[in-house]
Amino acid sequence: MSQNNQADRVSLRFPIRKSELDRFKFGKQQVHQTLGCNPSDSVLCLDIACGSNPFPKANVLCDLNVKPVPDRNMRNLVTSGKPFVMCSCTALPFRDKTFDFVTSYYLIEHIENPDCLVKELKRVAKHGYIQSPTWLNELLYGEKVHLWVVFKNNDKLYVKSLKKGALPPFRFGFFFHRLYNQPAWKIIHAILDEKFHLFTITYTF
DSSP states (O other), rough: HHHHHHHHHHHHHOOOOGGGGGGTTHHHHHHHHHHHOOOOOOEEEEEEEEESSOOOOOOOOSSSOOSBBTBBOOOOOOOOOOOOOOOOOOOOOOOOEEEEEEEESOOOTSOHHHHHHHHHHHHEEEEEEEEEEOOOHHHHHHHHTTOOOEEEHHHHTEEEEEEEEEOOOOOOOOHHHHTTTTTTHHHHHHHHHHHHOOOOOEEEO
């Protein structure tokens, strides 16, 4: 049985929507809640560390790298014709409150100074959205290049160093990365994340 047929059969068994398989679903929801469903052309949205898969609602992109690098699982940069600025996420070359909205997907767990990232996002934008893996995601899928486990409590973000034993030494990445390549598990993963946020931490300001 082909993988597409497997995915079709699983789709019949579970209440799955296209939006559930969209990695940007929570960020899009936040943009709509904050700026309205039909923001005007004057609205500016910035995507930090856009990589090969930028946030579709963004109209300005930035990244430190245009080629694949060891600590980021990315292909060559994709800008889709949008304005692009090469810069560090901890020293953004924009004036205060230049943007109406800013997004950061799966970046905070990679960088040496996560506090500086959050301060910069809040400096350059009126509103923003950060998405990162939960501790369970790190335990099951965790990447060796990640420096932090990210937590949220009372609408505040906290990080714990992976180097200092924030998670058990035994990880399951070797198994769950392979499992995630199976369409059936990818759909189950998406449903669990949509319903219970088991794998995704979202932070807004």
